Amino acid sequence: MSMGQEVRYRVRGGRPLNGTAFIQGAKNAVLPMIGAALLASKGRTVLRNVPNIEDVRRALELAEHVGAKVEFHEAERTAVIDASRLGDPERAVLPADIAARFRGSVLFVPALMHRMGRARIEGVGGCNLGSRKLDFHYRGFARLGAEVVEDEERNHITIDAPSLRGGHLYLDTPSHTGTENLIMAAVLARGTTVIEHAALEPEVIDVIEFLRAMGAKISGGGTGFITVEGVEELTAVEHTIMSDRIDAGVFAMATAAAGGDVSLVGANLEHLGVARWKLDQMGVEFSQQGAVLHVRRDPSVPMRPINAVTSPYPGFATDLQSPLMALATLAEGESYLHENIYDGRFALADELNKMGAKIEVEGTRAIVHGPTELRGAEVAAHDLRTGASLVLAGLVAEGETVVAPGYLVDRGHAQFASRLAALGADVTREHLA
């Protein structure tokens, strides 16, 4: 991803974190919801707690591109989407200049199929995480009656779907966006759809609640076995997006790394799944009081090493494996990280090693030899989560760390530098002319 070199993060390490941080609305819930809003043939959708991140901007640009009227009231963190006029099949195209910049673009396909009878994606992007197929999505659409043609050379996918009917669907592994996309394809299809081996992520449940409020008939969310009864039409509603558990996890781990005592407003400990217990074993203290999660780590007590295996929710989230790798460099002993979802995430190891870490990668396993004293360096963000994790490493490194391209961090974390700075960190986001 060559765009976005103009932003970088500069961190000077050595300060503890104390105070209050606001956890943003969930990126991985708002992106499917912007896609779902386009299913509404009447009214205006009002989404609240929308994070001010680049992926949201790209998604809103795509919504406008296909014919919706969109307003993003940033100060109110509210997006208003009017999709009532959608329908011109000429506009059923997701162009590469927007679609290739984030993975969530694939979440627009169901709305285009239902509202325009066809869809074309001219390149799906996303983080640079190695192989990321979309076969579950396309095979599912085909089972509901769509004709899907892939042009691998040009990275174009053309889908013809004059009408969709319910069917029996399954996922080989419980794909997060795959589940959301198949549900969205089924809600306006004729008849009943069953989706087996569906994802259990809290964002999937939030999307189901949103669709149900719009009039969709969906049952079994959170069980792995979802049933959808097609309805004639969906109407626009208001919905407040759940808080971002990955953003919460990153702030919790930043507190653990730097030491200190931080209140995370909006964070939900239950949504951290296994990550909560791994951090607990390392020596991070949590206590939830209503909508506020307190995180504390006494920097005079050494952190214990950890073993973690990434897996779908409620397993250890792959998105949190990167900050855990950074944190593990500080722990007293060897940590073992198994990455079963995205092989590309281990690109972080080389960057952390430039900062003085001792991390060995063997296939899908990384061994982090701690403790190491990190020192500042110029390092490269390969994807959103490695970018955030390098900023996190910079908080404890001696001297100055510069992380670029900053665009990748901005894809998924809102006001990242200013929220960390409010806790006492020395982090700035620089815009190069």
Ligand SMILES: CC(=O)N[C@H]1[C@@H](OP(=O)(O)OP(=O)(O)OC[C@H]2O[C@@H](n3ccc(=O)[nH]c3=O)[C@H](O)[C@@H]2O)O[C@H](CO)[C@@H](O)[C@@H]1O
């Ligand atoms: C926008 C969004 O919500 N992104 C999240 C979503 O991505 P995303 O939904 O793309 O991730 P999936 O759950 O689909 O991917 C899981 C695994 O299944 C594979 N796979 C997936 C679909 C498919 O058709 N074929 C296939 O082989 C993928 O390559 C990967 O190895 O879940 C990931 C795993 O929790 C997170 O890291 C991402 O932050």
Ligand SMILES: C=C(OP(=O)(O)O)C(=O)O
């Ligand atoms: C991989 C991520 O995002 P996306 O699926 O949008 O690429 C992520 O959030 O870490």
